[in-house]
Amino acid sequence: xxxxxxxxxxxxxxxxxxxxxxxxxxxxxxxxxxxxxxxxxxxxxxxxxxxxxxxxxxxxxxxxxxxxxxxxxxxxxxxxxxxxxxxxxxxxxxxxxxxxxxxxxxxxxxxxxxxxxxxxxxxxxxxxxxxxxxxxxxxxxxxxxxxxxxxxxxxxxxxxxxxxxxxxxxxxxxxxxxxxxxxxxxxxxxxxxxxxxxxxxxxxxxxxxxxxxxxxxxxxxxxxxxxxxxxxxxxxxxxxxxxxxxxxxxxxxxxxxxxxxxx
Amino acid sequence: xxxxxxxxxxxxxxxxxxxxxxxxxxxxxxxxxxxxxxxxxxxxxxxxxxxxxxxxxxxxxxxxxxxxxxxxxxxxxxxxxxxxxxxxxxxxxxxxxxxxxxxxxxxxxxxxxxxxxxxxxxxxxxxxxxxxxxxxxxxxxxxxxxxxxxxxxxxxxxxxxxxxxxxxxxxxxxxxxxxxxxxxxxxxxxxxxxxxxxxxxxxxxxxxxxxxxxxxxxxxxxxxxxxxxxxxxxxxxxxxxxxxxxxxxxxxxxxxxxxxxxxxxxxxxxxxxxxxxxxxxxxxxxxx
Numbered sequence: 036x037x038x039x040x041x042x043x044x045x046x047x048x049x050x051x052x053x054x055x056x057x058x059x060x061x062x063x064x065x066x067x068x069x070x071x072x073x074x075x076x077x078x079x080x081x082x083x084x085x086x087x088x089x090x091x092x093x094x095x096x097x098x099x100x101x102x103x104x105x106x107x108x109x110x111x112x113x114x115x116x117x118x119x120x121x122x123x124x125x126x127x128x129x130x131x132x133x134x135x136x137x138x139x140x141x142x143x144x145x146x147x148x149x150x151x152x153x154x155x156x157x158x159x160x161x162x163x164x165x166x167x168x169x170x171x172x173x174x175x176x177x178x179x180x181x182x183x184x185x186x187x188x189x190x191x192x193x194x195x196x197x198x199x200x201x202x203x204x205x206x207x208x209x210x211x212x213x214x215x216x217x218x219x220x221x222x223x224x225x226x227x228x229x230x231x232x233x234x235x236x237x238x239x240x241x242x243x244x245x246x247x248x249x250x251x252x253x254x255x256x257x258x259x260x261x262x263x264x265x266x267x268x269x270x271x272x273x274x275x276x277x278x279x280x281x282x283x284x285x286x287x288x289x290x291x292x293x294x295x296x297x298x
Numbered sequence: 299x300x301x302x303x304x305x306x307x308x309x310x311x312x313x314x315x316x317x318x319x320x321x322x323x324x325x326x327x328x329x330x331x332x333x334x335x336x337x338x339x340x341x342x343x344x345x346x347x348x349x350x351x352x353x354x355x356x357x358x359x360x361x362x363x364x365x366x367x368x369x370x371x372x373x374x375x376x377x378x379x380x381x382x383x384x385x386x387x388x389x390x391x392x393x394x395x396x397x398x399x400x401x402x403x404x405x406x407x408x409x410x411x412x413x414x415x416x417x418x419x420x421x422x423x424x425x426x427x428x429x430x431x432x433x434x435x436x437x438x439x440x441x442x443x444x445x446x447x448x449x450x451x452x453x454x455x456x457x458x459x460x461x462x463x464x465x466x467x468x469x470x471x472x473x474x475x476x477x478x479x480x481x482x483x484x485x486x487x488x489x490x491x492x493x494x495x496x497x498x499x500x501x502x503x504x505x506x507x508x509x510x511x512x513x514x515x516x517x518x519x520x521x522x523x524x525x526x527x528x529x530x531x532x533x534x535x536x537x538x539x540x541x542x543x544x545x546x547x548x549x550x551x552x553x554x555x556x557x558x559x560x561x562x563x564x565x566x567x568x569x570x571x572x573x574x575x576x577x578x579x580x581x582x583x584x585x586x
Binding site for chain 2: 052055059083126131133142143225232233235236237238241242278
């Protein structure tokens with residue numbers, strides 16, 4: 036490669052030379068971000084459900100105390116993991132456990148755990164917001180027909196709440212794809228760290244990082260499109276028919292174009 | 299009421315399950331890694347941490363040419379002067395060399411926590427670092443240079459005082475950054491995280507130059523024709539103590555292998571070191 040080659044010739048050349056390095060790094064990034072976000076999402080849902088268990092004058096003292104303790108503990112978890120940088124968490128957890136207990140974790144699973152609990156803290160609040168966004172009347176109606184909190188959540192509230200929090204989840208996903216780059220401090224060869232290695236050898240930074248940018252953009256764009264498609268799917272078709280009565284089949288309401296009534 | 303309890307219990311169980319599932323992933327997956335940890339206690343592997351991005355001391359490459367060593371947990375290989383020294387040390391200790399690629403900021407906590415046995419990453423044994431980790435004797439000694447952009451007015455500087463008014467920086471947490479104060483009227487910039495960041499800053503004109511060591515300067519100017527290394531004659535350059543310009547192996551305080559490694563390092567002659575460095579500079583995977 037001659038020294039006076041053009042910028043894009045360099046980009047092509049660097050890709051040709053280092054593509055396995057970039058792709059393996061991207062693979063690690065997507066693996067950690069994907070598993071971390073999914074586990075974090077589940078943690079968020081569990082915490083969200085626990086933190087919205089209703090307490091009223093019929094609630095027993097014991098249950099009140101347990102709920103209060105759980106609430107305080109979960110709040111601590113949320114505040115600590117939401118309020119400290121992920122890089123610091125990674126250092127403290129990974130090297131701290133090794134130092135105190137002598138347990139040497141494998142970097143990638145450790146990275147997944149760190150991203151999961153970090154995302155879980157954010158998702159807990161997002162899920163809580165999603166649950167609170169559902170009209171209180173629906174809780175009351177569910178309780179009035181004798182449903183438990185778990186039943187209310189699983190059959191009525193969560194299906195609506197999860198639809199509502201999907202855009203925020205997609206945000207978390209994108210943030211996780213980008214933020215996994217701080218995990219290089221615990222020896223994870225993710226995309227940014229590998230790019231730095233490539234650039235560290237060829238000393239062509241803009242060219243190398245342009246490739247990195249494009250790969251990150253492809254990953255985040257794909258993820259957001261998939262989640263957008265999923266949102267659309269959850270919304271259901273915009274054209275459907277409500278059958279008014281089984282005995283009078285002609286009594287039906289046709290919904291066309293997302294809810295504008297055409298009887 | 300019982301139903302609420304059941305719900306609480308199941309929620310706790312779900313959390314427990316998640317934790318154990320993840321825990322299993324942590325302890326179950328790295329079968330090979332666990333074996334290696336077992337080996338560490340039996341002292342059969344010698345785990346060395348480096349950035350693998352600081353040519354010619356250490357770099358990442360895709361094959362095992364020129365005696366490169368596999369990087370743990372990846373399909374890449376590490377090469378460079380540090381790797382050659384690490385190989386000699388591992389050989390002398392009679393242990394198998396394992397290279398752990400870790401970002402600069404993670405190296406000291408990694409060695410303190412026993413995740414790696416030694417840092418061989420072009421690290422200088424500064425007084426500050428000696429407070430937290432131990433260092434062996436030097437395995438390389440270099441001169442301080444300045445890397446500037448080709449065609450800049452500082453290209454032909456002969457003394458560090460020629461950089462008066464220039465925007466100069468160096469790597470964060472290194473003595474390179476402190477010696478900048480020896481230049482009168484210099485516009486000292488914020489320290490940067492690593493060499494990649496400084497090279498980007500230099501190429502884009504945010505800084506006029508950065509303080510570096512000779513091998514890095516030689517590599518940078520050889521690999522990217524936009525960079526020029528400025529060397530200084532004796533008395534015209536930066537004043538730095540031996541501890542600062544030298545490079546040594548960092549180890550956890552009280553590590554019993556330190557003496558042994560010093561013996562091994564003493565057996566590597568000055569001539570051999572120069573040859574290894576020349577070989578590393580020649581072998582580094584530049585695009586040229």
